[in-house]
Each structure stands twice: as C-alpha cells, then as structure tokens.
Amino acid sequence: MAVKVIEESRISPPQHSTPPETSLPLTFFDVFWIIMPPVKRLFFYEFHHSNQHFIETVLPHMKHSLSQALQLFYPFAGHLITDPDDHHDSVPEIACSHGDSITLTVAETDSDFKHLSGHHARDVSDFFPLVPKLDSQLLALQVTLFPNSGIAVGITNSHVVADGKITTHFVKYWASLCKLGTENPLVPLISESSVFPFFDRSVVNDPKGLDKLYLKQIRELEELIKSNQVADALTPIAPTDIVVRATFVLGSVEIEKLKQWVTSKMKSRLSLSSSDTAFHVSTFVIVCAYVWVCWTKCKSRGDNEDGERLFFAFGGDFRGRLDPPLPKFYFGNCIIGVAAEANKRDIIGEDGMVVAAELIGRHIQELNKQSKMEGGETYISNISSVFRSGAKVLSVAGSPKFKVYETDFGWGRPRKVEVVSIEDSGAISLSESRDDENGGVEVGLVLSKLEMDCFASQFQQTLKGVTD
Template identity: 40%
Template sequence: MATITVTKISRVNPATNSSHDTTNSLVLPLTFFDLRWVKFHPTERVIFYKLDKDNSSRESFHSLILPKLELSLSAVLRHYLPLAGRLRWDPQDTKPHILVLPNDSVKLIVAESDADFSIISGKGLRPETEIRSLVPEFPVACDSPSVLALQVTLFPNQGFCIGVAAHHSVMDGKTVVRFIKSWAHLCNHETMSLPENLTPFLDRTVINVPASLDAKILEILLYFSEEKEDVRSLKLPPMEKISPEVVRITLELTPENIEKLRERAKKESTRSQLHLSTFVVANAYLWTCLVKTRGGEVDRPVRFMYAADFRNRLDQPVPETYFGNCVFPLGCYGYKAGVFMGEDGFVNSVEIISDSVKGIASNNIEALCELYVDGTKRVKPGTQSGSVAGSNRFGLYTADFGWGKPVNSEIVSIDRNEAFSMSERRDGPGGVEIGLCLKKCEMDLFISLFKNGLDN
C-alpha cells in the first residue's frame, strides 16, 4: 500500500479583479439545473502528468512547478470567483445560493506519494483506495460547505497529479473540465487573461425554465436526504469507506469497436429509426455487460441513468461557456435484469437508450422533469442502478499546464456506485475511454464479458 504524506496545506485567494469590488460579497442563486445535485456526493477527478528528469525532483517541484500552479490557480479563481465561496441556504430564501465573501479562498493540499507513478497513472487494474487518496476529502457534515477543494500530489522523480473535489450543485462535468483547462492555460502561457472559449459565463438569467420546476426538484431532494426533518440542511449523505477489494480499470472502445457494435445493432434490431450515436452504442454495451456481471434473478429491477446537456436544448440556447449546471438526469426505468441478460441483451439496451435520447427532443423540460420525479419515486428497493459520468466531448486531454498533456485522467467519484466514466481517448480520434470500479471478482467477469463481446 502506497503512503501519502501531506507536506503543505494552504488557502489560495482569487487574484484581485478590478471588475469585482473586493469589499462586497457575491451572491449567485442556484438554478433549477443546480438543485437536483444539492444532496449529491461531490464530483471527484484526478489528472496525471508525467515529468521529465529535469523537472521531477523534489527541488524542482517545490521551487518551480508548485509556485506556478499556485500563482495560476489564484489567477484562474479571479475568473471563476464562485469557486472560492460556500453554499448557503438562509431561512428567508426558497432555495440555496453560492456566497463569496471578501478574502474567501480555496483549500489546496500538497502531498507526496511513494507509489509507482507508471502503475497508478496507467490503465490497468489498480486498487481504488490508492486512487481515492489522491483527491482531497470533502466536508460532508457542514451546513455551509465550501464548493471546491484541490490536492496536488508529487511522485518524486516521476510525475504529479491534480485531484479535484467539487460540489456537484455548483458545476457540471463540462464546467469542471473547462475550469481545469482554464487553469492549465493560464499556467502554461503565464498570463492573467483567458481566451473567449474558456471564459466562464456567470449570468444566471439565461436559464429560462418555469419557476414551478424548482419546487418539484426541491421536493425530490427528500428522497436523497438523511435529514428528513430539516429539508434545508446542506449536509451531504455520509460516504461509505471504499472496500480494499475494489479495483479500477480503464478500458477503450476504439472507433472500429463502435462501428462493429453499431452494425450489430442494425442487424439484430427489427427497427429502422434507431439513434446509433457513439454515446448510445457505448452505454448500451457497457450497461449490458454490467447487468450480466451482477447476474442473479432475471426478475430483479434495474435502471440506467445519464445526464443530458441542455445548453442547446432550451427555447433560448445557453452559452457553451455557461458556469454551473445545465444538465438534467434522465433514466430508463421499470426494466428487469432479464431484458439485458440474454443473447438479445445488447440490442434491447440499444433500443431502450436510443428511445430515451430521442425523447429529449420530443419533450420539453417540464415533461422530462415529471418523468424523472415519477421514475425516482417508483424505484424499488434493491434496484441495480447504473449510470455514466463524463463525456467523450470534453477534451480534458488538451489541459497542458506546461509539462505536456495528461497521461491519464480518472473520475474518482464513480467508485461509490455502479457507474462508469466516459471520456475521449488520449491517443487517437474517435471512440471512448471508459473507467470502471468493481470488486476484483466482479471485475474479472466484467472484463471477460467486455472482451468476448467485442471478439465475437
């Protein structure tokens, strides 16, 4: 087991911004799209960077690399000011808000690991407890939690990684990745200015949905709350300790794999109007493998969840660089495991997810919210709930802080439920990279199903 030693804990303040009067506070209300995630565990991610011989010593790291990271972090927080704040829910308010006070800051932990960097940053099987130690612990028992925590870990003479823990009600995956890419840009170019495609859009009035939907989502929060008596509590559900039996792997579906699966779906389905995007095909395949891995009774209930981006799906489009959440959870509810466990499991999964994705275009946000609330209330105890985090369109592998692009990136927070992560592949166009955490005995079966299904 690798040893992690904390060498420094600091608070990084946003650089002075003449457009924001530092004697005043900033209040940013949560929107409809933020509210679903108020009781959700933080989004956690780790990005690995290999260093060359000249830069990887302790001396070089602490005298050159760390000061650059800290300086550029302060600079990027000037643009992403809400990340220095905290969540608050005052008695007179109908919903929470982000509050940034003068001198607010972000906690940055600096640590050192004696792990083998090539293994822990690789794609093979790794103990999840070692990956989890690379992201900072997030305060779950706090009624006014901070919204971001960071950890930089050095692997002497090998490389370093950046661990990010962000409150999901403040940023969706696209915003988290844009923040990382913005930080990398300022560090690499030693500037204080961001290009337009990385500059966050902070105006909340662009989220134009009926106000009545806020109440619907706040009502459903009770289903995710440990504190039924205090609906306004911002404490997160307690996080279970990760079993030492849990391992992580990173797999790939190449463009050739995706095309092969697409052709298989066309051949096996009796329907002609399927939506066969990479997202649909990859998720259908992974979900089928996951249900088969669990095995058990064919009548047991299962559901698959994903978050759809609504930046281009509202009546008034939302800017791509919008800061916050503009995703909403959608689900495939009411199915039994047997639908996915037979020879036709993959094509059934393709048809179900295809119908769900096509349904986004034919339903407005009110109807989709109703479907989500109703589906959530009908979930039976013991349901196998699978989900996907991330996207193959975020472009995180372009985040170069000045020492080359990442060698790997992992969404750590998938280790708490049956979720897999999805991103673009590092070393080639098209296809997807998939992260997954399971107990070792389950993982062996999953890998076997995954590889055999592609070979056959």
C-alpha cells in the same frame, strides 16, 4: 499507501478582481445535486524531476495561474448558503465575496506512478489519499508528487456549483494559463469559441417554480437515503468485497463495427428499410449499451434474477436543448437525467446489445423533445421511485465531449485521467481515448475483484464475437 503533506495554502482571485458581494441562487438544475457526494477527478502526468525542482520552479507558477483562473471562475471559491433568508423553503444560493479562497494541498508519495496510472485493476483505496477532502468548500485541489516520475493533480468539487462541462472547462483554463504563462487571464487560451463563463441565472426560465418543488422532493429523498431505504441502489458493492478500479478502451474502429452490427440487427428486428433507422446510433449509445450488457452479465442476485428490473441512468447537457438555448458556457448545472428500464433477461439475451442500444437511443430522443421541461414536476419523484424499487442502477459520469486529455499544464497531455468518485456512486466514467483520437472511448469502472475479472472476460468475448 503513504502520502505526506508538504504544505497547504489558500488561493484567492487577484485582489479586487471579482464582484465585491454577490450571490448565485440555485436553479432547479442545481438543487438535485445538493445531497449528492462530491465529484473527485485525478489527472496523472509524467514529470521526471525532483520534488525540490517542482516546489521551487513549478509550484509558484501553478499558484499564480490558479489565482488568475479564479478571477473568471470565482464562484468555485464561494460558499453554499442553504437558508439565505432563514426560511426552511428558501432556495439555497452560492455566496461570493472578496477574500474567498480555495485550498491547494501539496503532498508527496512513494507509490508506483506507472501502476496507479495504468488501465489494469488497482485497489480503489490507493486513490483516496490523492484527492483532497471537501468540507464547507465547493472546490479543493491537491498536487501529489511522485519523485522523478510523475504528478497527480486531484480535484474535488461539489456538484451543486457546476456540472462536468464547467468544472473541466475551469481546470483546462487553469492549465492553459499555467502552460502559456500569460499575465492576462482574460485572453482566451484554449480551443473553445468562448472561454468566459456566463453567470446570469435569470436565463433559466422556471415559471412552474421547479426550484422549490425540487428542494422539497430532494429533502424527502435525503431522508430515504439516511434511512437506508435506497442503499441497495446506491451501494452496488458489498463492503466486504475486494474492490478495484480498471479502465477498458473501445477503439474507434471497434466502435464503428459495433454501430454497423447493431444497426443491421435493429433493421432486421424492426423490419426497417435499408434507408431507415429507429434513431441515430451514436458512439455514446453504442458504448453505453455495450458496457450495460457486459456489466449486467457479471452482476448476480439470488433467485429469479433473470426477471430483475434494471435501470441505465444518464444525463444530457440542456444548454443547447432549451428554448431559448442557454449560452455555451453558462456557469452552473444544466443537466437533465433519464433512466432506461429493462428486465435483466432482455439485456443478457441474444439481442441484448440491440435492446440496450434501442432503449438508450429512444431516451435520448425524448431528451431532445424536452425544450420546455415538459413533465418536469415529476423528475425528482421518478428518481426516488427508481431508488426505492431496489433495482440495480448503472449510471454515467463524465463524457468524451469534455476532452479531458487536452488538460496540459506544460508537462504534456495527461498519462491518465480517473474519476475517483465513481466508487461512491457506482457509476461508470466515460472519456475520450488518450491514444485513439479518431473517436475511441475510455470506460472506467469500480467493481469487486470477482466482478471485474468477469467484466474483463465479457468485454473481450462480446467484442470478439461482434467484430470478427
């Protein structure tokens, strides 16, 4: 894939529009992400104009609106200081000052826009040149032009600065400024009750000193990763395999049928009354259970694999779960992850969907009880033990609640949104369905070509068997 850089520029918030010198200390919610790879997301848009038209007409407006957006979301232009007090046990912080900026790269390519923005299997390497690299920055952006056919907006950000709720909120806010052309970035422009990020870290209570404890444990986990003791869990695809990415869609009608089917089976298994269920069988539970079953059936490993341990890891937004709750747009990370554990034989068995749904659903119930971070001292050590076990770990990136298809720069809704970084993490990505606004879900995966062919077959067969 040929990608040619046209220009690189540095974009800052408007002069003197941000606090002169400030810092945001990392909370225990942030510390975990220090050693994790950056998040890379691509938004594909149809755009039937020449490169010259974009550069002369659209690009200046994009730059201006980006500068305005950074006035409100200025920490994205800051820098991570790992030892603010020159002490090894000091909690890192995000330092912000006047003159901070982010890199915006503009490039062009002769690649096939429709091919890359489809759902079918595509070579993962075709996507790497479309997202910017991240060096010492916390956020970098790239706009790649497909002459007379489309635009790809690539975002690469360090997870340590903020979670997916905030980063997608920032991109949607930038897009809305670009679309509506306002000169006042403080005017709410997107369909949220409040668009203003909340920066006060003192609202995160940490009486147990989890920030320093997590920092110590994260450094120990980092040493394990460097020594390849957790490589099997973090790198589920052999480097010699042909690796592809593809998207699978579960429509709202299919999801409802799956919910009914699982609920019925669960009542039978657990001898529940017709008015009682073990937990709320949500769209998230059903989609994740379905994908976990199909994914597991297409993974193989040597002898005695039926008894193999599996983990399904996912996180929950804790802003509303904490006591007291945090503001809706608290800026930073506010995710607590859990990992449902199972034997492979149970997930691929006759009642695999029910087993998977019950495990995931019960862990969500447990998340809802963690308003005071009970047992938080063992959070990182539990993650380390999962990785060290050598078990297969499937995790989740993104969320249908982010509403990424509402990101409109003035060219209409995205044709496709991809989470490129799932190739690094081995996760699946979830978003709302572009074409089914009643509750459909898009699932992005990266697998070897053979595994992807198997997954596509399992996805269709299992769905047909349940919904017929």
